[in-house]
Amino acid sequence: MPNDGSGFLPRILAIARNAFREAVRDRILYNLIVFVLLITVSAIFLGELTAGQESRVIVNLGLSATLIFGAFISIFVGVSLVWKEIEKKTVYSIFSKAVGRGEFIVGKYLGLCATLGVNLTVMALGVTLALLYVGGSGLIGGVWAAALLIFFELTIITGVAIMFSSFSTPALSALLTFFVFLIGHFSASLLDLASTVGSNSAVAFFTVVYYLLPNLSLFSFITETANGMLPPGSMIAGAAAYAVCYDIVLLTITVLIFSRRNFK
Amino acid sequence: MEYAVEINNLSKEYETGFLRKKRVRALDDLTLNVRPEQIFGFLGGNGAGKTTTIKTLMRLQFPTAGSARILGSDISDVKMHRRIGYCPENPYFYDYLTAREVMSYFGELFGYDRATTQRKTEELLTAVGLDEKDWKKQLRKYSKGMLQRVGLAQSLINDPEVVFLDEPMSGLDPVGRREIRELIAGLREKGVTVFMSTHILSDIEALCDEVAILRGGKLTASGNLSELLSASEGVRSLEINVEGVAADAIRDEIDFIAGAEIMAKPNGATIQVADEADIDAVLQITRKAGGHLASVHPVKQSLEDLFVRTS
Incomplete structure (x- = not known):
């Protein structure tokens, strides 16, 4: 007989490991890593064109590419993560076993976060190598701190993607997640917008949207890193706490929706 | 339990x-x-x-x-x-x-x-x-x-x-x-x-x-x-296989037996009757036409019959 099954953690970790394995065996991920490495290499040549600014260009381009490619992975792998399991009916063999739907969602989410973590590490390593090549080692600490902030941001994007995919098609989920990503980076402007419009209802609307959507500008530190600044510890801790809270809310909503689904 | x-x-x-x-x-x-x-x-x-x-x-x-x-x-x-x-x-x-x-x-x-x-x-x-x-x-x-x-x-x-x-x-x-x-x-x-x-x-x-x-x-x-x-004993029947006689040669007489059905087969015929008492009548008709008995066996309802009837 199997053990008493009281611990949900081994099941979540098993699902996470499998999600990670799936992503690793997906060649698209390999291509993205190679692509980012290529961008980093091209940044070096761009740096040569902008005399004396090589390190800044490499940090700007490298971290921006890291964010964009990370967001692409979060959105496109995130929206298909659960959907694919339903479409391919692999969930049949999972849920007939003693696996809770919540455990499944959390496991899949953690698996993708682990994939993103590995991707980000490879990307940051690429930027680091490029900086070492051009003698900009003073910026390396900032690059890793900024990459950590990007990782926190991507955990939220992944959570949003999985939440939308729990009740919508992958295409629509990807579109909606992309909007959240876009608006999330400019959410501070929503409050400014609210203050400039006259009507009370518009103010209320923009304020609600501001508080509802994630404030992704909390994780932005690319330009500052390129200028040789390091994010303060309080900023990193605050961003981590914000991401964890937001992720918990997103996963709770996803689990609530997913728990009511019938698999035809 | x-x-x-x-x-x-x-x-x-x-x-x-x-x-x-x-x-x-x-x-x-x-x-x-x-x-x-x-x-x-x-x-x-x-x-x-x-x-x-x-x-x-x-x-x-x-x-x-x-x-x-x-x-x-x-x-x-x-x-x-x-x-x-x-x-x-x-x-x-x-x-x-x-x-x-x-x-x-x-x-x-x-x-x-x-x-x-x-x-x-x-x-x-x-x-x-x-x-x-x-x-x-x-x-x-x-x-x-x-x-x-x-x-x-x-x-x-x-x-x-x-x-x-x-x-x-x-x-x-x-x-x-x-x-x-x-x-x-x-x-x-x-x-x-x-x-x-x-x-x-x-x-x-x-x-x-x-x-x-x-x-x-x-x-x-x-x-x-x-x-x-x-449980479907009521629909149980007997299958009589006869040889040396064509189905058409005895069909008219077989049709007089209530519930009997005849099917042609190579070098003979298969007759299904509902009652055991009808076996003698079938044999008489067959012998009169120059044929002989090959086999008699009960036809049990198969799962396929049950499946077809109930689904």
Whole structure:
């Protein structure tokens, strides 16, 4: 007989490991890593064109590419993560076993976060190598701190993607997640917008949207890193706490929706 | 515990259509009990509701009404699912994994350590007849029959007390079917309750102690297989094979016997009569026409007859 099954953690970790394995065996991920490495290499040549600014260009381009490619992975792998399991009916063999739907969602989410973590590490390593090549080692600490902030941001994007995919098609989920990503980076402007419009209802609307959507500008530190600044510890801790809270809310909503689904 | 599986007034409705929503009843007030340590056959035509029933028991779908219990626990009890196994129709697995990896993954879900999972993997993949050289191949390279074997193996990884098999012989060649039939019979010997849906009636006849037949989501017959077959004694008949005479030569006279039917066959005829007393009359007619008796035997109702009549 199997053990008493009281611990949900081994099941979540098993699902996470499998999600990670799936992503690793997906060649698209390999291509993205190679692509980012290529961008980093091209940044070096761009740096040569902008005399004396090589390190800044490499940090700007490298971290921006890291964010964009990370967001692409979060959105496109995130929206298909659960959907694919339903479409391919692999969930049949999972849920007939003693696996809770919540455990499944959390496991899949953690698996993708682990994939993103590995991707980000490879990307940051690429930027680091490029900086070492051009003698900009003073910026390396900032690059890793900024990459950590990007990782926190991507955990939220992944959570949003999985939440939308729990009740919508992958295409629509990807579109909606992309909007959240876009608006999330400019959410501070929503409050400014609210203050400039006259009507009370518009103010209320923009304020609600501001508080509802994630404030992704909390994780932005690319330009500052390129200028040789390091994010303060309080900023990193605050961003981590914000991401964890937001992720918990997103996963709770996803689990609530997913728990009511019938698999035809 | 009197029953391994108890289904009480279970109904399932689906909504179809986009603008004009229509409700379709896939399962209609199904009540069914399965005794432990037996092989239970679940029969029905396409769309009869067999897979819907099994999916509901596996908590893949929620019932519209009614309830069900497995091993005394409600089907919504996740912990109870540690004690059961399930092989879906056309098993779907992660095609990027090998058979070994699939088994390891499912072993991990049951909390087994690596050594136990490995031992069980080897035992089960051997038991279902999967060639060892294929264990390390990705499942995307597997044939339907090979996937079916992996499906069966994974359904047994937790030593289940009840196992649900949805069309377990699907995609298997005759040799494979025989092997799996022996495996299923072996499960009963070990005290496992098997709930099996299949279209292959010969497998049901060979394996099952009790059966249930569904039609349009409703139960049309259920009970002990031999009792169900012998309960239709009224339609039992006798088949008389005669030789040396053409069917047409005796047809007119045979037609005078109430309930008798005659069919031509090479070098003779087959006559079915409802009553034993009619045998003499048939023989007299045959001999008068120059023919002779070849054989007489009772025609028992087959499962196929029962299936056709009730589904």
